[in-house]
Amino acid sequence: MTPEPIAPVDLLVSGADHLVLSPGDELPGGWVGIRDGFVVAVGSSVDEAPPAARVLRADGCLVTPGLINTHHHMYQNLARAFAPVAAVPFDVWLATLTPLWSQLDEEAVHSSAWVGLAELALGGCTTTTDHLYIHPPGGGDLLGAEIAAAVDVGLRFHPTYGSMDITESDGGFAPDALSRDADDILATAATHIARHHDPTPGAMVRVALAPAATYLASEALLTGSAELAEQTDVRLHTHLAYADIEDDYCSVNYGRSVLDHVEACGWGSDRAWIAHGTRIDEAGAKRLQSWGTSVAHCPSSTMLAGGGMTPVHLLRDHHVPIGLGCDGSASTDTASLWLEARQALLVHRWLGGPDRFTARDALTLATLGGASCLGREGELGTLHPGAAADLVCWQLAGPAFSGALSDPVEAWLRCGPIGAHHTVVAGRMVVESGQLVHGDLDDRLAEHRRIATRFQSN
Numbered sequence: 001m002t003p004e005p006i007a008p009v010d011l012l013v014s015g016a017d018h019l020v021l022s023p024g025d026e027l028p029g030g031w032v033g034i035r036d037g038f039v040v041a042v043g044s045s046v047d048e049a050p051p052a053a054r055v056l057r058a059d060g061c062l063v064t065p066g067l068i069n070t071h072h073h074m075y076q077n078l079a080r081a082f083a084p085v086a087a088v089p090f091d092v093w094l095a096t097l098t099p100l101w102s103q104l105d106e107e108a109v110h111s112s113a114w115v116g117l118a119e120l121a122l123g124g125c126t127t128t129t130d131h132l133y134i135h136p137p138g139g140g141d142l143l144g145a146e147i148a149a150a151v152d153v154g155l156r157f158h159p160t161y162g163s164m165d166i167t168e169s170d171g172g173f174a175p176d177a178l179s180r181d182a183d184d185i186l187a188t189a190a191t192h193i194a195r196h197h198d199p200t201p202g203a204m205v206r207v208a209l210a211p212a213a214t215y216l217a218s219e220a221l222l223t224g225s226a227e228l229a230e231q232t233d234v235r236l237h238t239h240l241a242y243a244d245i246e247d248d249y250c251s252v253n254y255g256r257s258v259l260d261h262v263e264a265c266g267w268g269s270d271r272a273w274i275a276h277g278t279r280i281d282e283a284g285a286k287r288l289q290s291w292g293t294s295v296a297h298c299p300s301s302t303m304l305a306g307g308g309m310t311p312v313h314l315l316r317d318h319h320v321p322i323g324l325g326c327d328g329s330a331s332t333d334t335a336s337l338w339l340e341a342r343q344a345l346l347v348h349r350w351l352g353g354p355d356r357f358t359a360r361d362a363l364t365l366a367t368l369g370g371a372s373c374l375g376r377e378g379e380l381g382t383l384h385p386g387a388a389a390d391l392v393c394w395q396l397a398g399p400a401f402s403g404a405l406s407d408p409v410e411a412w413l414r415c416g417p418i419g420a421h422h423t424v425v426a427g428r429m430v431v432e433s434g435q436l437v438h439g440d441l442d443d444r445l446a447e448h449r450r451i452a453t454r455f456q457s458n
């Protein structure tokens, strides 16, 4: 029986050397057919491809689902590798840089997000979140500014409306000028959700709520955020279980551990994904599992900060979903999910043994794990028909890949370094032949340099 011909598609990604639908479910050569922003058909090199309005050649390429960035602070790229904090403890780093970031306004956030999103897209990221928790008085609509940048660059975006209501006079580290009232924060958050959050399949923008950390957000703000998230069906995010100060603060102020505290505030939920979790132990992993909470693992950031390592093997043993994140551009300083995947490969083979972590495990974190963190399982992080058409063509060529003939996925992460050859989001080109498709990158970099110079000189 002759198979039914496939109806014409908008975009056909064709001629791939190797196609990863999801790690382990792979075709040695093949094509991806895309219509209306979704994958509608895939095939191997011997399967007949549908007619297409446009064909994107992927010769010499490994094609994977787009990588998903589950934790970031893009505004921090205005002070990358900042000399005064190059070698200081985390609390000094935070106390030094936060006053600098209190200069944020719409122009600075738009510029830093534009450059940050461009950097991510060039590195093979197709969906990113951002944790923007500094909203200086008079700074304007910062969430709207970064969403505008994401629309312009073309990435799928999960911005979080970050918040902080504990500042210096309450024992925090941030200037009191950055303190905000919990009720005002929640009212503004509700406005942003109503304006920007799109719950439909294929959404390009979804908003989450993200108090900065348990020692930077009051009990009222944590509880109110969890309640608002339930009412509006959005996700929750925060830094959690990554520093001694969290348990110390919760013990003194609430008489309970940090995990008891967040559970009491309504955060023991599959609605939440947390950044780092480096202090999670066996009991903590069991609690995350019972809550259904996911973890954003940012290996470069935690190593540079000297803050320990996310217990990936322990979390995997307890079936806690794990995504990858770049984290702040003043703590990781670079924003490449390929690099984070490679860091994860190296450190978790070192910690757990070479038989416990492979390049496919790292790719799983960067794709399927990220989709779990963002609540988009089955829709993002795979290239199976029905999924959003977010993919990356990685050209495994040149001296770095010469001789890598037997396993393109292992080669992808063991050889390199490498950036995206093509990045496709919702069936649209964002990076083509290693170049950004939209906007004038040189103009944006000049603007970013001007703003960063002002920030760093004040």
Ligand SMILES: [Zn+2]
Binding pocket: 071, 072, 073, 131, 239, 275, 327, 328
């Ligand atoms: Zn962070």
